[in-house]
Amino acid sequence: xxxxxxxxxxxxxxxxxxxxxxxxxxxxxxxxxxxxxxxxxxxxxxxxxxxxxxxxxxxxxxxxxxxxxxxxxxxxxxxxxxxxxxxxxxxxxxxxxxxxxxxxxxxxxxxxxxxxxxxxxxxxxxx
Amino acid sequence: xxxxxxxxxxxxxxxxxxxxxxxxxxxxxxxxxxxxxxxxxxxxxxxxxxxxxxxxxxxxxxxxxxxxxxxxxxxxxxxxxxxxxxxxxxxxxxxxxxxxxxxxxxxxxxxxxxxxxxxxxxxxxxx
Amino acid sequence: xxxxxxxxxxxxxxxxxxxxxxxxxxxxxxxxxxxxxxxxxxxxxxxxxxxxxxxxxxxxxxxxxxxxxxxxxxxxxxxxxxxxxxxxxxxxxxxxxxxxxxxxxxxxxxxxxxxxxxxxxxxxxxx
Amino acid sequence: xxxxxxxxxxxxxxxxxxxxxxxxxxxxxxxxxxxxxxxxxxxxxxxxxxxxxxxxxxxxxxxxxxxxxxxxxxxxxxxxxxxxxxxxxxxxxxxxxxxxxxxxxxxxxxxxxxxxxxxxxxxxxxx
Numbered sequence: 001x002x003x004x005x006x007x008x009x010x011x012x013x014x015x016x017x018x019x020x021x022x023x024x025x026x027x028x029x030x031x032x033x034x035x036x037x038x039x040x041x042x043x044x045x046x047x048x049x050x051x052x053x054x055x056x057x058x059x060x061x062x063x064x065x066x067x068x069x070x071x072x073x074x075x076x077x078x079x080x081x082x083x084x085x086x087x088x089x090x091x092x093x094x095x096x097x098x099x100x101x102x103x104x105x106x107x108x109x110x111x112x113x114x115x116x117x118x119x120x121x122x123x124x125x126x127x
Numbered sequence: 128x129x130x131x132x133x134x135x136x137x138x139x140x141x142x143x144x145x146x147x148x149x150x151x152x153x154x155x156x157x158x159x160x161x162x163x164x165x166x167x168x169x170x171x172x173x174x175x176x177x178x179x180x181x182x183x184x185x186x187x188x189x190x191x192x193x194x195x196x197x198x199x200x201x202x203x204x205x206x207x208x209x210x211x212x213x214x215x216x217x218x219x220x221x222x223x224x225x226x227x228x229x230x231x232x233x234x235x236x237x238x239x240x241x242x243x244x245x246x247x248x249x250x251x252x253x254x
Numbered sequence: 255x256x257x258x259x260x261x262x263x264x265x266x267x268x269x270x271x272x273x274x275x276x277x278x279x280x281x282x283x284x285x286x287x288x289x290x291x292x293x294x295x296x297x298x299x300x301x302x303x304x305x306x307x308x309x310x311x312x313x314x315x316x317x318x319x320x321x322x323x324x325x326x327x328x329x330x331x332x333x334x335x336x337x338x339x340x341x342x343x344x345x346x347x348x349x350x351x352x353x354x355x356x357x358x359x360x361x362x363x364x365x366x367x368x369x370x371x372x373x374x375x376x377x378x379x380x381x
Numbered sequence: 382x383x384x385x386x387x388x389x390x391x392x393x394x395x396x397x398x399x400x401x402x403x404x405x406x407x408x409x410x411x412x413x414x415x416x417x418x419x420x421x422x423x424x425x426x427x428x429x430x431x432x433x434x435x436x437x438x439x440x441x442x443x444x445x446x447x448x449x450x451x452x453x454x455x456x457x458x459x460x461x462x463x464x465x466x467x468x469x470x471x472x473x474x475x476x477x478x479x480x481x482x483x484x485x486x487x488x489x490x491x492x493x494x495x496x497x498x499x500x501x502x503x504x505x506x507x508x
Contacts, residue, residue, distance in 0.1 A: 006393060006475070006506050012133060014163035014198060014231035015246055024493060036395035038433060038473035052165055052198045071395060071433045071473035088155075092165035092198035092229075094133070102473075102504045104395035107244065112151060114241035114368050114495035117488065119396055121504050123229045123248050125133050139260060141290035141325065141358035142373055179292055179325045215282075219292035219325035219356075221260070234371065239278060241368035241495050250356045250375050252260050266387060268417035268452065268485035269500055306419055306452045342409075346419035346452035346483075348387070361498065366405060368495035377483045377502050379387050 006040045007100035010125035015118075016051070016091035018077055021111045029110050033076045035095060035122070036104040039066040045099045049074075051085055052092040059083060066101065095122070133167045134227035137252035142245075143178070143218035145204055148238045156237050160203045162222060162249070163231040166193040172226045176201075178212055179219040186210060193228065222249070260294045261354035264379035269372075270305070270345035272331055275365045283364050287330045289349060289376070290358040293320040299353045303328075305339055306346040313337060320355065349376070387421045388481035391506035396499075397432070397472035399458055402492045410491050414457045416476060416503070417485040420447040426480045430455075432466055433473040440464060447482065476503070 019031035039045045045068075048061035062079045066072045076085055076093070085091060095103055103122040108115055146158035166172045172195075175188035189206045193199045203212055203220070212218060222230055230249040235242055273285035293299045299322075302315035316333045320326045330339055330347070339345060349357055357376040362369055400412035420426045426449075429442035443460045447453045457466055457474070466472060476484055484503040489496055 006391070007504070010133070012165055012167065012229040014165040014229050014248075015200070015233055016163075016198070017200075029492070036397075036471075036473065038393055038395040038475075040393065040433065040473075040475055052167065052196060054198055054200070058196055069433060069439055071397070071435055071471060073396070073398075073435070073471040090163075090198060090200040092163065092167075094165075094167055102393045102395050104501065104504075105246075106396055106499065107246075109242070109244055110493075111156070112237075112241045114493045115490070115497050116235075116242050116244040116370070117490055117497040117499040118233065118244040118246035119486075119488075119499035120231065120247045120374065120501045121395075123134070123231075123251070124504070137260070139292055139294065139356040141292040141356050141375075142327070142360055143290075143325070144327075179294065179323060181325055181327070185323055217290070217325060217327040219290065219294075221292075221294055232373075234373075236369070236371055238283070239364075239368045243369050243371040243497070245360065245371040245373035247358065247374045247501065250261070250358075250378070264387070266419055266421065266483040268419040268483050268502075269454070269487055270417075270452070271454075306421065306450060308452055308454070312450055344417075344452060344454040346417065346421075348419075348421055359500075361500075363496070363498055365410070366491075366495045370496050370498040372487065372498040372500035374485065374501045377388075377485075377505070 005100055007102040008124040009097050009100055011095040011103040011122040013105045013122045014092045016093055018087045019109050019111045020088040023110045023113050031110045033107045034073050036073045037066050038071045038102045041099050042068050043099045044068050045097045045101055047097045050094045054090050132227055134229040135251040136224050138222040138230040138249040140232045140249045141219045143220055145214045146236050146238045147215040150237045150240050158237045160234045161200050163200045164193050165198045165229045168226045169195050170226045171195050172224045172228055174224045177221045181217050259354055261356040262378040263351050263354055265349040265357040265376040267359045267376045268346045270347055272341045273363050273365045274342040277364045277367050285364045287361045288327050290327045291320050292325045292356045295353050296322050297353045298322050299351045299355055301351045304348045308344050386481055388483040389505040390478050392476040392484040392503040394486045394503045395473045397474055399468045400490050400492045401469040404491045404494050412491045414488045415454050417454045418447050419452045419483045422480050423449050424480045425449050426478045426482055428478045431475045435471050
């Protein structure tokens with residue numbers, strides 16, 4: 001499992017929207033967006049996430065750790081430092097890490113009675 | 128946040144189809160497709176979108192701006208200059224920008240009572 | 255619109271499954287998979303699609319044209335030469351073209367009362 | 382069909398979550414995640430899949446074969462050697478093969494009455 005160079009240090013996700021309503025039991029079926037981060041390297045990763053909006057200055061960085069040889073699925077709804085991401089608002093995000101990681105984006109949308117899902121590998125920025 | 132070279136200047140999205148029916152409150156749950164554009168650079172972006180069809184000449188360019196350090200989620204349903212994109216019709220789109228951007232494609236489909244979603248990072252054209 | 259080199263000549267889609275049941279009006283809501291092909295070049299494209307299975311030899315090529323500056327959304331359900339792709343069966347596909355194209359994969363699944371969607375840009379093979 | 386170099390030997394999928402509930406007939410509509418692997422080469426592929434977690438050591442490798450010129454859609458729910466992947470738990474996976482392959486990730490989520498789908502081409506690691 002010695003694969004120190006899997007991934008990239010900078011990733012971008014243009015789509016961002018946390019649906020303001022939900023159906024079903026919390027927290028599993030609560031409408032949310034997540035960034036899923038895999039750190040397959042041997043070194044802990046310090047990750048910074050910046051949020052971009054349509055009509056105001058970017059907010060961030062939001063900081064979190066992903067230990068070596070671990071994954072972390074971060075719900076964007078739950079990030080509150082420096083501030084909560086407003087619901088029902090279009091945004092984008094850029095993720096920067098000090099070690100190579102891989103990032104995938106997911107939304108669970110339960111605004112209507114039956115949930116919908118979307119997902120894509122984020123855009124890997126070449127350095 | 129000084130990252131002037133995040134992204135590409137040309138992007139393509141082969142899938143395109145605006146469902147002609149919707150369920151649920153407008154405009155949130157109206158069936159639509161969107162291009163989500165992130166401009167993480169320090170310069171405003173002038174973007175041109177061209178729409179390709181199965182049986183007629185391409186239409187465009189549709190023009191819009193994405194200011195520096197901003198995102199813009201453009202509903203393709205709403206573009207009307209030079210003309211509306213017909214609903215219930217297969218199309219593709221190519222996006223060109225004068226500064227590097229990142230593009231993601233999304234559809235919300237509420238033809239049936241419960242909505243469905245799809246999304247993917249668009250195809251980044253190497254220049 | 256002079257962009258002769260947008261895209262790749264070989265694409266792969268590992269996922270393939272045509273759901274054997276449907277709900278809703280045909281053909282729009284019939285469960286199906288599609289390859290959406292954009293030919294943004296100035297030359298007509300001759301495309302060949304080969305289907306791979308879990309337990310038998312590949313079948314193909316299926317042949318179709320995508321004219322210059324046109325898109326084509328091909329429902330895999332409808333291809334019948336050399337033979338129909340069986341429903342309810344796992345498969346993969348490889349798409350080859352004589353001019354560069356861009357390919358996106360989509361499934362509409364209406365096995366249950368409310369439809370679900372998936373989509374991704376196909377894998378672009380470097381030549 | 383002589384295309385020995387289609388694909389990559391290492392792939393990563395940051396998202397992983399097997400929903401612990403299902404609606405609808407088994408096994409088709411059972412909530413599951415799958416890795417769809419295409420081996421378009423002329424040589425059989427030996428594949429190893431490692432699973433990463435948020436709070437414990439990686440588990441694996443899970444081993445399976447994909448014969449030359451074949452696809453294989455592996456349900457992660459069904460892998461049990463060295464051990465089952467726990468349901469309702471966040472994970473990621475890394476796939477390694479001795480010949481080039483292409484990998485796509487899919488989830489069918491039937492926790493609520495109507496199923497939802499997500500899919501993306503996995504992240505191809507450059508060697």
